[in-house]
Structure formats: structure tokens, C-alpha cells
Amino acid sequence: MNINTVIDAVVERDPTIVSVVGAGISKASGMPTFRGEDGLWNNYRAEELATPSAFSKDPKLVWEWYRARMRILLEAEPNPAHYSLTKLEEENISIGIITQNVDGLHEIAGSKKIVEIHGRIRYARCVNCDNIERWDSSTKAQKDIALPYCHKCEINLLRPDVVWFGEPLDPQSWQQATELTMQSNVMLVIGTSGVVVPVSTLPIYAKQNNSIVIEFNIEQTPISGYCDYSLLGPCEETLPEFTEILLEKMK
């Protein structure tokens, strides 16, 4: 697919862009996939640890695993794909990012309107009260060898502020995601195979809303059939190229 053909179609729309983002965008930032290549944790699968039942059975084990992930995360930095989305927002062409990633790299790249539908690994929340605390290498939750307790109610455990396997999405985040989809006329689907429900329904809503849907992925995916265009290749290369030409053509 010639990138200029895609961009001409976008320019013709006077675009209002929303992006749906998955793990593929963070690969170039050194984020390991959920499968984790960290030797110590090779014997565990994410589906066994990132669950409410694993946490109630052995919260210490789950927290140790998240701390290991956090140590890797702290080394990661946004890559040109993240910065491209920030640029589109600064130029008032993008109205939001709907991300499945919990790594917080969009925020570090300077993006403002971000819907983190799977939560945020840099935050912890109380299992009982409404308290949410930031936690990273400098905070108590990260340093503690024992289990981190809520600093508000002081009797309940903190848990990572992410959506675990088997848990529903936060209804407010999901509403924001669908609203952004309806308010836009171009959807970029970046680094996600789109097979995870309900995120996979957003490109379908976008199509029903008569939006142009453009996929950025290393290879064809199960949703390629829904997309008007697929730009194949590493998104840290294709997205900056797309953004640069688009902004040039919209001058």
C-alpha cells in the first residue's frame, strides 16, 4: 500500500483522529511482552499471576512479579511512534489515544488525552477503599519487601491498578473509548492484533460510524479485513512517516 494514497484519503476527510494502541508500539521501547523473558519468572504465565484468584491466594508472589516487571519498565522510554501520536495531538488532529498498554509511555511522551483501558502499572489501588497511590522505584509500595498496605485505610492491601484476566474493564474508561470513536472520523489501529474483546469492537464501531480505519502493524492481523488500509512494518517507522507526510500535506 502506497502511504501517499492513504494520506490523501485522510486529508480529504479533514481528519479527527483517534488511535487504538496495543503492545506492538512498546516493543521498540524494550518492553517485554506479557510472556516475559525474565528468567526468574519463566515458570509462571501471566494468565496465572495477573488474576484476582492468584492475588487472593498469594498476594506476595503477585507483587514480586509486578515489581520485577516494574524494574524492566523503568528502563523503557517512549519511541518515535509514541512521539508521533503526541505530535498529532499537539497539532489538534488527534483527539485521543485508547491504549491497552499499562506502561504509561504515552504520558511520558507528552500525550494528554489517554484512555488506559487496561489500567496503569505505575499505580496501585486499595482492594477495599477508593485510595489510589502512585508507585515506582521511589515509593513505599515498590521498596517494601513485605506486602504494601493502603496508606489511607491502613488495613487493606494495595493491588496493582490494572485490569486482570477475568476482570471487566472500568465502565467509565470504556465509555470514553466509545465516545472518542464516535467523535472521530479516522481511526489508527496500532500494534494490536485486535483479537481481545471488547477492544476489538472499536474498529467495527468506527467503520459503522463511516470512519477511515488504518492499521499499523508488523503483519496482517485478524482485523485487517475491517481496515480500509494496512501499513505493514514496525510502527516506530511507519507511524512517524505517516505523521510527517500528513502534517506536511495539511499545511
Ligand SMILES: [Zn+2]
Ligand atoms: Zn484503603
